[in-house]
Amino acid sequence: MTEEKLNALARDLYAKHFGREFKGEVVLSRKMRVSAGNCRPDGRIALNLPYCEKYGEDEAVRVLKHELAHLFLFQTVGNHSHKDRVFNEILDRIGGAKVAKPMPAIIFVYACPKCHKEWRFARKDNRARSCNECSLKKGDYCKEAKIELLRTTLWVPGTELPA
Ligand SMILES: [Zn+2]
Ligand SMILES: [Zn+2]
Numbered sequence: 001m002t003e004e005k006l007n008a009l010a011r012d013l014y015a016k017h018f019g020r021e022f023k024g025e026v027v028l029s030r031k032m033r034v035s036a037g038n039c040r041p042d043g044r045i046a047l048n049l050p051y052c053e054k055y056g057e058d059e060a061v062r063v064l065k066h067e068l069a070h071l072f073l074f075q076t077v078g079n080h081s082h083k084d085r086v087f088n089e090i091l092d093r094i095g096g097a098k099v100a101k102p103m104p105a106i107i108f109v110y111a112c113p114k115c116h117k118e119w120r121f122a123r124k125d126n127r128a129r130s131c132n133e134c135s136l137k138k139g140d141y142c143k144e145a146k147i148e149l150l151r152t153t154l155w156v157p158g159t160e161l162p163a
Contacts, residue, residue, distance in 0.1 A: 065096035
């Protein structure tokens with residue numbers, strides 16, 4: 001789902017459910033790790049991109065609705081919390097997410113250029129490492145067998161590591 005589409009959807013949903021013009025902006029963030037989305041009182045809404053990629057469009061819309069409910073309350077009552085009855089009533093009415101699904105983590109998959117063996121790291125690894133099997137002298141760094149970043153993948157901890 002593109003940011004353009006999300007912004008159009010935010011305008012539609014805000015008009016439909018709250019009778020107001022959405023003057024904010026929706027962005028997809030690659031850097032969010034702990035929440036599915038957030039909303040500032042000025043109308044800037046960020047959605048967690050890896051989360052949206054992992055769980056798909058329907059879930060992204062549910063999170064967007066949650067953030068629009070925040071925006072509506074910022075613009076009307078001001079301070080509010082997830083525990084407030086009014087917030088939960090709005091979510092029930094419009095189908096907004098109440099609880100986020102487990103946050104996916106980005107896993108970095110590295111591979112040996114010679115034997116194609118793969119390694120998975122929780123972070124980008126910029127140190128020069130080589131595949132021990134394919135190094136000219138085992139145990140020593142070997143430029144020809146330097147492992148390279150192949151791709152990234154998303155992993156929900158508690159589930160099996162993706163291939
Ligand atoms: Zn919230
Ligand atoms: Zn190798």
